[in-house]
Amino acid sequence: MALNRRTFLKAAGLTTLAGVAGHAAMEFLAPGELEAALSSQVGAFPEALTAQRWAMLIDTEKFTTMQMYQRCIDACHVLHNVPDIPGDQEIKWIWTDSFKHTFPDQQHGLLPERIKHQPFLLLCNHCDNPPCVRVCPTKATFQRDDGIVMMDMHRCIGCRYCMAGCPYGARSFNFWDPRPHINEIDPYYPTRMKGVVEKCTFCEDRLAKGQIPACVEVSEGALIFGDLENQDSEVRRVLRERYSLRRKPSLGTNPHVFYLI
Amino acid sequence: MYNASKIIPGLLIFLGLVTFPFWSNLGRAAYEAPELVMPESEEECVESGEWMRANHMMLLDDWRDLAVRDNVRLYSNEMDKRFDMSLTKTCLSSQCHANKADFCDRCHDTMAIVPHCWDCHVVPSIGEE
Numbered sequence: 289m290a291l292n293r294r295t296f297l298k299a300a301g302l303t304t305l306a307g308v309a310g311h312a313a314m315e316f317l318a319p320g321e322l323e324a325a326l327s328s329q330v331g332a333f334p335e336a337l338t339a340q341r342w343a344m345l346i347d348t349e350k351f352t353t354m355q356m357y358q359r360c361i362d363a364c365h366v367l368h369n370v371p372d373i374p375g376d377q378e379i380k381w382i383w384t385d386s387f388k389h390t391f392p393d394q395q396h397g398l399l400p401e402r403i404k405h406q407p408f409l410l411l412c413n414h415c416d417n418p419p420c421v422r423v424c425p426t427k428a429t430f431q432r433d434d435g436i437v438m439m440d441m442h443r444c445i446g447c448r449y450c451m452a453g454c455p456y457g458a459r460s461f462n463f464w465d466p467r468p469h470i471n472e473i474d475p476y477y478p479t480r481m482k483g484v485v486e487k488c489t490f491c492e493d494r495l496a497k498g499q500i501p502a503c504v505e506v507s508e509g510a511l512i513f514g515d516l517e518n519q520d521s522e523v524r525r526v527l528r529e530r531y532s533l534r535r536k537p538s539l540g541t542n543p544h545v546f547y548l549i
Numbered sequence: 550m551y552n553a554s555k556i557i558p559g560l561l562i563f564l565g566l567v568t569f570p571f572w573s574n575l576g577r578a579a580y581e582a583p584e585l586v587m588p589e590s591e592e593e594c595v596e597s598g599e600w601m602r603a604n605h606m607m608l609l610d611d612w613r614d615l616a617v618r619d620n621v622r623l624y625s626n627e628m629d630k631r632f633d634m635s636l637t638k639t640c641l642s643s644q645c646h647a648n649k650a651d652f653c654d655r656c657h658d659t660m661a662i663v664p665h666c667w668d669c670h671v672v673p674s675i676g677e678e
Contacts, residue, residue: 328596329625330615330634432620440617441669475673476637496622
């Protein structure tokens with residue numbers, strides 16, 4: 289069959305018209321049928337804790353025993369199925385280190401004995417200007433409106449740029465399937481799989497249900513959590529009264545974990 | 550036709566390969582939807598059963614993105630019944646599809662589908678696999 293250009297263009301035009309008209313007719317006769325829309329709705333839990341800017345204070349004077357640190361660490365790691373892997377492949381959401389390593393810009397030879405020998409509780413700083421978010425190629429890590437730097441494990445491709453970007457060592461990589469290294473798996477929190485990066489999320493899943501972060505809950509007041517934008521919040525009140533340090537502020541990341549000295 | 554001795558056998562071989570799925574399945578048992586074990590105590594799913602059968606994967610995908618990325622975790626269905634948007638806390642809870650092997654896996658296995666959900670999410674009733 290000889291099909292000249294004129295016939296072809298006519299047929300193509302008619303086909304397009306039929307397609308468009310068919311959809312329009314469907315929309316007119318049975319609206320919404322094509323997309324099969326549901327009238328369901330989504331929202332937040334009414335009891336959810338919300339803030340304009342979440343922040344945490346760590347009262348270093350109240351950490352008097354090693355058990356206090358361990359209680360905070362265990363509460364977090366048990367709840368979030370963080371595996372216990374020794375050595376340089378360890379995975380940690382919250383951990384401790386010396387003053388020298390925590391505040392490398394602040395050390396000198398004449399520090400008080402308490403400061404010199406005391407461990408400091410470390411976790412993700414939920415920076416205002418997070419380098420990890422900036423370097424993530426898949427937006428697997430992102431910053432929420434309330435300041436929490438979140439991980440979307442479904443998107444993480446395990447490139448570890450965020451680990452290179454984070455100046456606080458707050459991120460850990462799963463070199464192996466973590467499940468064999470978890471003592472008792474909490475079924476209501478997912479484990480991770482091989483090849484993703486994980487870190488503290490300020491217990492955003494607990495906040496959504498109206499609970500404060502697990503470490504704060506067991507800290508007996510040594511950790512204070514609240515809204516930094518709210519003038520009347522406890523974090524603002526304590527920051528007005530006590531001197532505080534932040535880790536490596538000169539890097540410009542604007543961390544939101546404050547250490548009360 | 551030029552080169553018919555090559556073109557016609559070539560076409561026959563091509564047709565044979567293209568129709569492979571049809572003739573290789575001739576005489577085999579037709580697909581039958583597997584028998585699913587339904588929850589005992591709960592009658593109603595998040596949406597109607599028919600809708601869920603076709604769309605549960607999209608629903609779970611939406612739940613996942615809304616919960617993780619938008620911090621939206623409460624789902625109200627057409628009957629205004631509320632659900633926590635969570636695979637483990639809602640779908641796989643003890644009142645509902647606690648037995649993954651008798652519900653999720655039956656269809657997924659028959660259809661040779663391997664969802665990645667359980668790489669990380671744990672089925673509460675059976676723990677890790």
